[in-house]
Amino acid sequence: MIRLLLADDENLIRTALATLLSLEDDLTVVAQAASAGEALAMARHHRPDVAVLDLQMPSLPTGALGGIGVAEVLRTELPDCASLIVTGHGRPGHLKQALAAGVRGFLPKTVSAEVLADVIRTIHSGGRYVDPELAAEAISAGDNPLTAREADVLELAADGAPIDEIAQRAALSPGTVRNYLSSAGAKLGTSNRHEAARIARTHGWI
Amino acid sequence: MIRLLLADDENLIRTALATLLSLEDDLTVVAQAASAGEALAMARHHRPDVAVLDLQMPSLPTGALGGIGVAEVLRTELPDCASLIVTGHGRPGHLKQALAAGVRGFLPKTVSAEVLADVIRTIHSGGRYVDPELAAEAISAGDNPLTAREADVLELAADGAPIDEIAQRAALSPGTVRNYLSSAGAKLGTSNRHEAARIARTHGWI
DNA sequence: CTCGCAAACTGACATTTGTCACCAGTAGTG
């Protein structure tokens, strides 16, 4: 019997998923969580075999860790627990981050329930599984061309703040900020930072 | 027995929901759809009592109709079929649009399964239901302050295009575009069009 | 060590954008 932890902030989806997975003879849901923090607490207490984590969980302000953050912690704290990320909008960058965090499976929510159950079994027995379509996108998308600083600044620029505010928040001079944004824009083939931010976001780079 | 149509592009969620709702004695899922077009075809053929529609369905380019569009068509074609919108991110503006389209229920996916089942029963017996939290947001958010044209132009500006491109796509002079964006920005309390677009989007105004 | 290189950073310059004042036509309303 494979013991599961389910983490998703949408109660409706999570309980529905729990019901569905419980119908499988060899699967049982031992814990559920609606946030990253809750997920960790539950995992420590129940020690599940597989953690099924939603990529974006919290409605918290910002910087809060999502499914990938949870997986990262679980890998060190509970090495026997395999992590599986499930997500609505799969961005290539997220897939890379997830794999780097030791996640063993990555699925979009468009897959069928049978696939999910199969993947849970696969990763429980030590295997890995990544949705083929997402994998193809990730490969064709290539690596993140942005430097660390460029990505930082672009992220701060993403919500439309003026340069001066970005400069303050990044502790840089406005001129430097402009340069980073300019070079990021050049790399991404855009003529302004807002479009650049949009592109970077769709690739999961920020 | 209440006969249901389920429409959601995420197969996993949709089948899970179908399983969950089928467990209720008085509910039965007679049709499922993964897109707006499919949902309409299914509705015409199966004539369900209640249509449970996801707000954003298609991964299609743009302009494709989502759950609200389906509800609008259903109201005229199948007046006996009640529509219920379920959504991950509920924006105040969407709620208003939905109610204007004759939708009888509006729920975020954070509600529990029992609430969903109850709401289905409520709207099937002629009632209405709107998530209290969303309703409060919609009221406090107030009406869309933008004129039709301002909203149009702001929408075109939303993906970061430069003014000249917006002007071309809207068939306006660049100066006029700047004027509209400026006044939209003033109404929304922002200092640039990109932040304005972001605000308008969170309110569901564009 | 030093050469090369890339990232981090700055300031100057040109373009884009936001703002404002103003004009004209059209439609709806008391």
Added chain:
DNA sequence: CACTACTGGTGACAAATGTCAGTTTGCGAG
């Protein structure tokens, strides 16, 4: 009718932004 709001437009000015040439720093290869 007068009044108001929305649409579409022009031109000018100031501020924000994008672009570029160039300096500094740190680090690995030779």
